[in-house]
Amino acid sequence: MKLATLNDGTRDGQLIVVARDLKSAVVADGIAASLQRALDDWAFIAPQLDTLSRQLNDGKARRTFEFDPRRCMAPLPRAYQWAECSAYLHHVELLRKAEGGEMPASFRRQPPTVQGASDDLLGPTDDIVVANEAWGIDFAAQLAAVTDDVPMGATPDDAYQRIRLLMLANGVSLRHLLQDELVRGCGAFRSRPATAFSPVAVTPDELGEAWQDAKVHLPLRASWNGRLVGQPHVGKDMTFNFAQLIAHAASTRRLRTGTILGTGPVSNKDAKKGYSCIAEKRILETIAEGKPVTAFMAFGDTVRIEMLDADGKSVFGAIDQTVRPTGYVPPAPEVAVEKTE
């Protein structure tokens, strides 16, 4: 099934069930008010949502309405945990190489995982608000999994059973601040503003054959200012699958339901597949030409992230964001003034 959160003015929004074709939706009000509430009692709630989802897809649901991603918050507008992993190690290898270093060998056993802020997760069309254009604004097109409770020390097989939902994510980072923070040795904090998510979260079964070995076997499209810059295959070159990422995250502590783990920017070894974050493009330029050529994002720039299935249909709906300065006020729409004489 496909789930989304409607912006109804509350902090957690209203849980809705969305049709497979993303054209219509129905409020899940009588079942669970919010997605977190559904996750809190998934074994009891999910079958009820599933029934509603079947009715909707069969055209038998009542009080349906047109689905509009612009009315969506993040599926979880605030969550109890968000962490971004680096599931594509050759990307990390490139990055370290460009910095003149080497990737620590431990990365092959333990996927690099960065704790992120989860108090403010953005909806798919929310602006990326940044105070300073010179901070090196970058996107990071990736996949994310939402887990149920995961016990400490869970094996990858255990962890696999705890994957509840998949989403797309845009892990925005401020690359120039990140460099400073890495030198300081405290991890990323200021360099990680709010992360955005796709309009829709889907249960893995929605992916059919494309969900194999805890990986999604479809390309992820990233467009920057309307130009397609990346379409790497998510399942290819993914060093750690979701089961391994979750098991690693739970290696020293349990994870509670609603935990979101991202793969980090999707990246294929084949450079013709393009890039999911500008940093990767700049690394390739640095290796080839000695210095980066492509600039980071500017105010007014847009980024669109979407995944199409084998039939060319959008699975999660699109993340479609614009970079804006703090305090940006959109221009008033032009109003046709009728002249009365």
Next chain:
Amino acid sequence: MKLATLNDGTRDGQLIVVARDLKSAVVADGIAASLQRALDDWAFIAPQLDTLSRQLNDGKARRTFEFDPRRCMAPLPRAYQWAECSAYLHHVELLRKAEGGEMPASFRRQPPTVQGASDDLLGPTDDIVVANEAWGIDFAAQLAAVTDDVPMGATPDDAYQRIRLLMLANGVSLRHLLQDELVRGCGAFRSRPATAFSPVAVTPDELGEAWQDAKVHLPLRASWNGRLVGQPHVGKDMTFNFAQLIAHAASTRRLRTGTILGTGPVSNKDAKKGYSCIAEKRILETIAEGKPVTAFMAFGDTVRIEMLDADGKSVFGAIDQTVRPTGYVPPAPEVAVEKTE
């Protein structure tokens, strides 16, 4: 007022108002089911809680019961954000010195802040569960503030107005894993198991004169296996006050209500005041004797963290935890068997 969360078997527990002397409490059921719910609508809810608190302290509340910290969860058993700062820079300086390095100059402008996990926050008497005793189990006695919504770019003066509650925290870390993680350059993740909090969260006015300049001017007591090892003065040698810590955390993104920021281990320059984390003791030993002598915590060890006011009364109740291996089962209590003949 003083607030706590009763373990009623639910994920968020039941909000209760606790008497100033920590002896009695009353359920805030008709006002807000959970502390997060109260924070979500603080301007509306807080006055109601305050009225109940006055009734309780005046002996006029109905259906009160004995307050028992062992029945408490963390005031926020799960939160949308937890970050541990390093407000005591001379502690960081010592640490870097022991490692043979120097503290980055930027630390004087920007307090080091580490994003933590907030999906699983422990109650005051919950066990510290660790899989491996050799991971370097350390406590970190500190103060924490809970904020309301804070806009991006808030000044320290703005931030000061957003401080809603104060708590004690035990920021447990696995020091040997932390060393590995710092080398990897991804910040702390595996080295940070669940953080524990005091039974009670208090509004700053409860501290009276001891709340000055966004600092708490009282000593924080830490006892390890029943022996008092630290009683540093929290307000002394604190490089950044809470208003500055919050403003820094909000410098590139807004913070949403219920965000928890910790000071990091409290530390005074006067070494006679003892230590709030074992790492500091080991640093002093390394500087004095060339190597650390004191070992980290072992299974069965206890740590107790408490703050007494000028009259010797506990302000927040005590954090009192025992380190246990994964899967530890407490021995069955001895049952007196009556012989019938």
